[in-house]
Amino acid sequence: MNKQTIGIIIAIITALISWFNHDRAAPPKQAPAQQQQSAERAPAKQAPAKPSQANPARDVEKVELVNSTKAVGHRDFSNAKKVLPEVFKGLEEDFYCGCHYSGKKMDLRGCGYVARKSQTRAERLEWEHVVPAWVLGHQRQCWQQGGRDNCTDADATFSMAEGDLNNLVPSVGEVNGDRSNYPYSAWTSNPTPIYGSCKTIVDFQLKRAQPREEVRGRAARITLYMHARYKLDMSSQDRQLMCGWAKQYPVDAWEKARDKRIVRLQGEGNPLVSEPQRLASMCP
Numbered sequence: 001m002n003k004q005t006i007g008i009i010i011a012i013i014t015a016l017i018s019w020f021n022h023d024r025a026a027p028p029k030q031a032p033a034q035q036q037q038s039a040e041r042a043p044a045k046q047a048p049a050k051p052s053q054a055n056p057a058r059d060v061e062k063v064e065l066v067n068s069t070k071a072v073g074h075r076d077f078s079n080a081k082k083v084l085p086e087v088f089k090g091l092e093e094d095f096y097c098g099c100h101y102s103g104k105k106m107d108l109r110g111c112g113y114v115a116r117k118s119q120t121r122a123e124r125l126e127w128e129h130v131v132p133a134w135v136l137g138h139q140r141q142c143w144q145q146g147g148r149d150n151c152t153d154a155d156a157t158f159s160m161a162e163g164d165l166n167n168l169v170p171s172v173g174e175v176n177g178d179r180s181n182y183p184y185s186a187w188t189s190n191p192t193p194i195y196g197s198c199k200t201i202v203d204f205q206l207k208r209a210q211p212r213e214e215v216r217g218r219a220a221r222i223t224l225y226m227h228a229r230y231k232l233d234m235s236s237q238d239r240q241l242m243c244g245w246a247k248q249y250p251v252d253a254w255e256k257a258r259d260k261r262i263v264r265l266q267g268e269g270n271p272l273v274s275e276p277q278r279l280a281s282m283c284p
Contacts, residue, residue: 097198112197217249243283
């Protein structure tokens with residue numbers, strides 16, 4: 001055979017080998033019925049999951065605030081301060097230290113109070129938010145956009161909470177400032193005094209405040225009321241402490257007298273004071 005013939009034979013053999021390998025690799029064709037059965041057995045494609053909806057904002061029942069000292073209703077903080085002397089008439093005793101006051105002047109000598117840092121502020125009566133304004137507002141949009149002042153101007157719900165008479169008590173100015181927005185706690189049964197004879201102490205390093213034993217029940221009922229009324233979050237640890245104090249220290253005469261006056265001025269008091277049995281459902 002000449003070279004041309006040999007080349008043709010090699011080309012034919014190569015083509016046959018290529019066709020044979022391709023035919024083995026290709027999957028067998030299915031009949032139309034088989035194709036339909038396979039399609040039916042194949043898992044259906046799932047639609048993409050919709051993003052979960054965020055929980056709607058927990059709305060607080062809004063009321064129209066009043067300005068007059070003779071009107072009945074909720075007030076902002078500025079107007080609340082105008083009626084607080086009436087709430088505490090005959091009950092003029094500082095919340096944290098038991099110091100008596102007259103007008104805006106504290107009788108520090110009478111209660112054995114010794115100023116920690118500021119004598120001037122210590123001598124001044126200030127109205128303390130048991131649940132701090134920071135707790136009431138720091139998670140609200142108004143606070144994030146301009147702090148407390150912005151919330152007072154732009155957020156009616158915050159103004160209502162800030163001026164709620166149930167949450168306001170008289171305080172030695174210095175203690176009010178030192179407590180700041182620290183949460184209540186209890187870490188010692190034998191506190192080392194930092195304000196003379198005053199039994200309330202503040203831990204500046206760990207940012208916590210321990211109120212004197214005489215007002216722990218009062219503080220707890222106010223705190224529980226405010227968190228329920230304004231739908232504020234409370235840690236399980238804080239709730240356990242407040243419920244424990246509320247159970248350990250029953251409603252006293254000071255609370256009852258104060259609550260009646262708040263109802264008369266605001267139209268809404270603290271049900272944990274007027275109806276102590278409600279505590280069982282809040283603190284099972």
